[in-house]
Amino acid sequence: MELIVNGNRVEVEPQHGEMLAHLLRERLGLTGTKIGCEEAECGACTVLIDGVPVLSCTYPAARAAGKSVLTIEGLAFSRPSDGEYPHPLPFSQKERGEYPHPLPLSQRERGEKASFSTPLPQNKEYEREFSLHPLQEEFIRHGAVQCGFCIPGQIMTAYALLQNNPNPSEAEIRQALKDTLCRCAGYPSIVRAVQSAARRLRGEEPLPPLVAPVVSEQGKPQPSLQVIGTLQPRPDAVEKVSGTAKFTDDLKFPGMLHARVKRAMVPHAILKRLDVEKARALPGVAAVLTAADIPGEKNHGLVIFDWPIMVGIGERVRYVGDAVAIVAAETRQIATQALDLIEAEYEPLEVVADPVRARQPDAPQLHPNGNLLKHIKVRKGDMEQGFAEAEVILEHTFHTAITDHAFMEPECSIARPTEDGRMEIYVGSQIPYADRNQVARALGWPDERVHIVGQLMGGGFGGKEDIAGQIHAALLAHATGRPVKLLFDRHESLLVHPKRHATQIRVKMGAKRNGRLTAVETELYGDTGAYASLGEKVLTRATTHSSGPYEVPHARADCYAMYTNNPPAGAFRGFGVTQSAFAIESMMDMLAHTLRIDPIELRRINALRVGSVTNTGQVLRESVGLLDCIDIVAQELKQRAGDHPFTPRVVEGQPHLRRAWGFAVAYKNTGLGGGAPDKASAEVELFENGLLEVRTSSAELGQGLVTVLQMIVAEEFALQPEGVRVLVMDTDLTPDGGPTTASRQTFMTGNAARYAAQSLRQALAASLAEKFDVAPERIRFVEGLAQVNGHSLPLGEVAKIIRQEGRLPKASYEYWAPKTQPLGTGGDMHFAFSFAAQAAEVEVNILTGEVSVLEVISAIDVGKAINPLGLQGQFEGGIMMGIGNAITEHFIVENGIVFTDRLARYRMPSIMLTPKITAYAVEHPVEAGPYGAKGVGEIVSIPTTPAITNAIYNAVGVRIDRLPVDQEVIVREIAHA
Amino acid sequence: MSTWTSYYLPQTLAEALAILQTDPHSKVIAGGTDLLLELQQGRHAPVRTLVDLSAIAELQKLEQRKEALWIGAAVPLNRVVAWQPTRQFATALFEAASLIGGPQVRNVATLGGNVAHALPAADGAIALLALDAQVILATPEGQRVQPLLACYAGPGKTALQRTEIIVAFLVPLSQSGEASAFRRVMRPQGVAIAIQNLGVWLRREDDCIGDIRIAIGPAGPVPFRAHQTEEALRGKPLTEETLDEAEKALLAEARFRTSPHRATAEYRVHLAGILLRQTLQTAWQRTQMDLEKEAVSLSVKG
Numbered sequence A: 001m002e003l004i005v006n007g008n009r010v011e012v013e014p015q016h017g018e019m020l021a022h023l024l025r026e027r028l029g030l031t032g033t034k035i036g037c038e039e040a041e042c043g044a045c046t047v048l049i050d051g052v053p054v055l056s057c058t059y060p061a062a063r064a065a066g067k068s069v070l071t072i073e074g075l076a077f078s079r080p081s082d083g084e085y086p087h088p089l090p091f092s093q094k095e096r097g098e099y100p101h102p103l104p105l106s107q108r109e110r111g112e113k114a115s116f117s118t119p120l121p122q123n124k125e126y127e128r129e130f131s132l133h134p135l136q137e138e139f140i141r142h143g144a145v146q147c148g149f150c151i152p153g154q155i156m157t158a159y160a161l162l163q164n165n166p167n168p169s170e171a172e173i174r175q176a177l178k179d180t181l182c183r184c185a186g187y188p189s190i191v192r193a194v195q196s197a198a199r200r201l202r203g204e205e206p207l208p209p210l211v212a213p214v215v216s217e218q219g220k221p222q223p224s225l226q227v228i229g230t231l232q233p234r235p236d237a238v239e240k241v242s243g244t245a246k247f248t249d250d251l252k253f254p255g256m257l258h259a260r261v262k263r264a265m266v267p268h269a270i271l272k273r274l275d276v277e278k279a280r281a282l283p284g285v286a287a288v289l290t291a292a293d294i295p296g297e298k299n300h301g302l303v304i305f306d307w308p309i310m311v312g313i314g315e316r317v318r319y320v321g322d323a324v325a326i327v328a329a330e331t332r333q334i335a336t337q338a339l340d341l342i343e344a345e346y347e348p349l350e351v352v353a354d355p356v357r358a359r360q361p362d363a364p365q366l367h368p369n370g371n372l373l374k375h376i377k378v379r380k381g382d383m384e385q386g387f388a389e390a391e392v393i394l395e396h397t398f399h400t401a402i403t404d405h406a407f408m409e410p411e412c413s414i415a416r417p418t419e420d421g422r423m424e425i426y427v428g429s430q431i432p433y434a435d436r437n438q439v440a441r442a443l444g445w446p447d448e449r450v451h452i453v454g455q456l457m458g459g460g461f462g463g464k465e466d467i468a469g470q471i472h473a474a475l476l477a478h479a480t481g482r483p484v485k486l487l488f489d490r491h492e493s494l495l496v497h498p499k500r501h502a503t504q505i506r507v508k509m510g511a512k513r514n515g516r517l518t519a520v521e522t523e524l525y526g527d528t529g530a531y532a533s534l535g536e537k538v539l540t541r542a543t544t545h546s547s548g549p550y551e552v553p554h555a556r557a558d559c560y561a562m563y564t565n566n567p568p569a570g571a572f573r574g575f576g577v578t579q580s581a582f583a584i585e586s587m588m589d590m591l592a593h594t595l596r597i598d599p600i601e602l603r604r605i606n607a608l609r610v611g612s613v614t615n616t617g618q619v620l621r622e623s624v625g626l627l628d629c630i631d632i633v634a635q636e637l638k639q640r641a642g643d644h645p646f647t648p649r650v651v652e653g654q655p656h657l658r659r660a661w662g663f664a665v666a667y668k669n670t671g672l673g674g675g676a677p678d679k680a681s682a683e684v685e686l687f688e689n690g691l692l693e694v695r696t697s698s699a700e701l702g703q704g705l706v707t708v709l710q711m712i713v714a715e716e717f718a719l720q721p722e723g724v725r726v727l728v729m730d731t732d733l734t735p736d737g738g739p740t741t742a743s744r745q746t747f748m749t750g751n752a753a754r755y756a757a758q759s760l761r762q763a764l765a766a767s768l769a770e771k772f773d774v775a776p777e778r779i780r781f782v783e784g785l786a787q788v789n790g791h792s793l794p795l796g797e798v799a800k801i802i803r804q805e806g807r808l809p810k811a812s813y814e815y816w817a818p819k820t821q822p823l824g825t826g827g828d829m830h831f832a833f834s835f836a837a838q839a840a841e842v843e844v845n846i847l848t849g850e851v852s853v854l855e856v857i858s859a860i861d862v863g864k865a866i867n868p869l870g871l872q873g874q875f876e877g878g879i880m881m882g883i884g885n886a887i888t889e890h891f892i893v894e895n896g897i898v899f900t901d902r903l904a905r906y907r908m909p910s911i912m913l914t915p916k917i918t919a920y921a922v923e924h925p926v927e928a929g930p931y932g933a934k935g936v937g938e939i940v941s942i943p944t945t946p947a948i949t950n951a952i953y954n955a956v957g958v959r960i961d962r963l964p965v966d967q968e969v970i971v972r973e974i975a976h977a
Numbered sequence B: 001m002s003t004w005t006s007y008y009l010p011q012t013l014a015e016a017l018a019i020l021q022t023d024p025h026s027k028v029i030a031g032g033t034d035l036l037l038e039l040q041q042g043r044h045a046p047v048r049t050l051v052d053l054s055a056i057a058e059l060q061k062l063e064q065r066k067e068a069l070w071i072g073a074a075v076p077l078n079r080v081v082a083w084q085p086t087r088q089f090a091t092a093l094f095e096a097a098s099l100i101g102g103p104q105v106r107n108v109a110t111l112g113g114n115v116a117h118a119l120p121a122a123d124g125a126i127a128l129l130a131l132d133a134q135v136i137l138a139t140p141e142g143q144r145v146q147p148l149l150a151c152y153a154g155p156g157k158t159a160l161q162r163t164e165i166i167v168a169f170l171v172p173l174s175q176s177g178e179a180s181a182f183r184r185v186m187r188p189q190g191v192a193i194a195i196q197n198l199g200v201w202l203r204r205e206d207d208c209i210g211d212i213r214i215a216i217g218p219a220g221p222v223p224f225r226a227h228q229t230e231e232a233l234r235g236k237p238l239t240e241e242t243l244d245e246a247e248k249a250l251l252a253e254a255r256f257r258t259s260p261h262r263a264t265a266e267y268r269v270h271l272a273g274i275l276l277r278q279t280l281q282t283a284w285q286r287t288q289m290d291l292e293k294e295a296v297s298l299s300v301k302g
């Protein structure tokens, strides 16, 4: 058949069962079109056919015969001619911050490494032809690009809209993007980017990007900074909007095989028999491996090595996703066929379906040490006394559901044996060095023989910390001597990777009539599923945060982290605090109601402040911005709803609709804490072309770490961020940044990069001082120049001079976090906490129980807003994830069997659910943080859920104590009331 | 896995019918938004030959005729929605079709597929049923016209033969004094199809309901026409009392079931009453509007 692709005539014959997405990606090499689900649910695969947007994952290739297909790769060229659209204004939100002009893409040699650099103009010829479409530029300028995986779909869908409707309303933009999901969920920025592009296409001026205003701590001196705090585009943004960004599944190697995994699909059983002979005999199959074929250690894990790489005969299957065999074949289809030929027999065992059952003495024991992963305890003061002093005591039990990260990019690993006998693993991973160690253990090799080549990640949110396909791909590559790609489809992704812990949380709370808390007792059951993953750490955070960001004189918490036959639970943005914040913040509103105290006032009375002692006995000495956050949100609330935001209002003309606001606060530690040694390393090097490069293995999952690192190094050398390149996630080339978890990277790796840059600067100064015989203090670095004695030397020259002297213009730094203490020993359990207050307005339909979130006000104490554009993405995305956690997301497992095994059954918030968002960044700096910064990634999401459920209570009097909100329950309870 | 080995894009109905007749392992495909997913996910027996209906001109026609709208069975939903006569003369269908999927899905999904997929609560089908649409079928024996419900055999089971093709739906024009409306209630979790939907068409005679048709889903194995409820309303003024009677009649004749993780039967009973009242009111109000003007500003909340 013949078709036109991006203006070029193409002759291809469709293959059996082939979809257009595969034709484009696999055979035409147009990997800008992404596959997120293959279920017509996510929109990532959107292309235009004869001008109409369709989902190429479910569009038979054969149907495209004679048609014209436009993909993201074709969009950049479709700009008619230069000068037709007005260029966006340089944006200066802060006086000193200048937004550079959207960047022309230059051909930059870019290997398979995840290297991020702002492209520098190189090839004039190419540039003239290739200029971004205004939509692409505005997506960059408005910070709408985060992990980037959904972006081609967003842009193509928006492009189709603007073709037909040059001046769309916000409602029309939402309708158009309704089914084009973004899990990073910067939906407001996406809308604004589309509006701004529409303006430019109409010949009007673009809109300025929207960023949260910054409120600084009173009385703190503001350091003078040039780059930090300004608006900067992501260094990888141009690739991401133009479809040239490579994610793991976009890579191909000569001779590459395709792997698939045979999953047990029974939740609890003994594997009795396994026959892989028929699969081995299938033509095109290169290898079938079972547990017996693992050369090294049989288990993997992040803290505890309890997760079998494959379950062997006679061994125990603990969840449906357990692997029993792995296959590598010439094509994915053959590998899939081979799976069907594998025969496995199981002896079924009683399924342990929930953590409460798991703790009962007669429950089947899943691991050698039983079902209890850990009993976590918090003890402060004397509970008897605390409750005796109380004038009211409330007690209630809450339940939270399992939820899935549903990052848009399903897991993919490629293992490639190298000629020198090593193994390369191409993967988007949150902890590259942990991957290296686990792969090496499985192969029985020293760590150094494995090389993790980190790739762009289409979202992680905690769900890409554990091993997914890395080991299986490596085993197959080892066995066959060929590169092996192991791609999960969405179904497998949902079944296999660790989830957010489901919890049951009982809270007993005592208080004086004046609102002062006297005692809080909590008991948590956490469902950590089949394997430990980071379960102990997550549930420790849930436990230590379970009495909220309050000064509580007497506190006690007990958490039972239990193994069950459900999919494992591990890290997920919020790290346990999402769950306990829902419980405690609901209780605070219940207490406010009982005491007839304003809920905001109640929180003010008890809020942690400088000098407070936390429930683990930590004295907070600085950087406690909670009261400021509360005040900012309270003020905004007052403007909108006067003095009674929490009383219900009937919507005019619609007596069945009730509205009210709800309020909640939260805190979240930055960094590992609890006595765990926490360090990160970074390296900064100066090249002879004048570019600086910062290197660390820390992970970029879309959250914007690369921009932060780029800005920090630029700040230290007083130059524009384009002068700094960032290389991350490569275990050969970048030093260990530690896990990208616990909101630790801005603080940890940010500090490492900053100190590495400072050491390099000092080393350069020392060398120049020697050479030119001046005092090192007299040497300054400004705008890419070293100023020596009235002369200016370009940095490239400096690099040459240093090299001529036989030295390397390079410095590394291993940053150790301030020391923390283990739980139970008192002292500083964490080196920093972030704080937040949020208010949400909901509308409840009292006839149907339907709930919608209309508006959210948010104030987050981030220490220092290093990268306001990136921060905006975190603010918006965090709130959307909180809405998902409250309203849409429910990963359902019934007696160990996963019901929500398709994206169609697991709903993440779409753009339609986006409320109006007003966000503030509050800066109470941490002395030890880079420029005062602390963690951001998790705190932004934590208070959203309880703010919503408190609002529902205020609107209709129904207390939500089980997540997600069930509209049917609301109707039932309204009827009972 | 989708493993068809032949994919045909016939230009005429005759060609399509010929392939269907000669190849016993063939099946028609329109937008594929139901069929391809079922094939991919192994919920449908493998199909060797797919016969794509999208290139057949007759199935792509939208025509306003004297008494009825001719809506080609393979017209993508977005075109059905964008066509002014749909809004004006078949408002319920406009509303239902606008709510199906997102824009990308609607650019390929069709009413023919929505009906032939045979779910009892497909939005398009419920609206068509309330509008009393007739189905034009092409069969190896020739064309025939039949009522919509004759296409249904059971939940997810079509009564159509493999070799039969829906060519078009004939939707009677709502005349002056007549109007229709469609509503549904969703759940924010899980599959994005209605937990309850309802379509109403009615003719107003002074202050009374002259004639009425009500379709509701899911309320049985196939889309449900609520004849007894219609009877309870016909000739009555639209009062609270009439509505109470109608609600009683509806709950007596329709069958509501619990679907795990979706809705309990009790909730569906509750919603059915609410949808009945609201949709009826909307249609009633529309009988007094200038639909031609109104249709322009009509928009649907997703």
Ligand SMILES: Cc1cc2nc3c(=O)[nH]c(=O)nc-3n(C[C@H](O)[C@H](O)[C@H](O)COP(=O)(O)OP(=O)(O)OC[C@H]3O[C@@H](n4cnc5c(N)ncnc54)[C@H](O)[C@@H]3O)c2cc1C
Residues within 6 Å of the ligand: A039, A040, A041, B027, B028, B029, B030, B031, B032, B033, B034, B035, B036, B053, B073, B074, B099, B100, B101, B102, B105, B108, B109, B110, B111, B112, B113, B114, B115, B116, B117, B121, B122, B123, B124, B160, B164, B165, B166, B167, B192, B193, B194
């Ligand atoms: C993301 C998403 C959201 C959706 N949301 C909704 C929703 O809100 N409401 C809703 O009702 N549905 C929804 N659907 C379901 C689906 O889009 C509709 O049922 C659609 O109308 C089916 O049409 P199709 O052309 O894609 O059918 P296909 O998948 O092509 O065909 C479906 C069946 O009908 C047969 N068939 C198709 N055309 C004909 C014909 N002309 N004659 C005879 N047989 C024929 C096919 O052989 C097949 O058995 C959704 C689907 C997706 C993927």
Ligand code: FES
Residues within 6 Å of the ligand: A034, A035, A036, A037, A038, A039, A040, A041, A042, A043, A044, A045, A046, A055, A056, A057, A058
């Ligand atoms: S990949 Fe096509 S819709 Fe998700």
Ligand code: FES
Residues within 6 Å of the ligand: A144, A145, A146, A147, A148, A149, A150, A151, A181, A182, A183, A184, A185, A408, A458, A459, A702
């Ligand atoms: S940027 Fe949209 S999914 Fe990450």
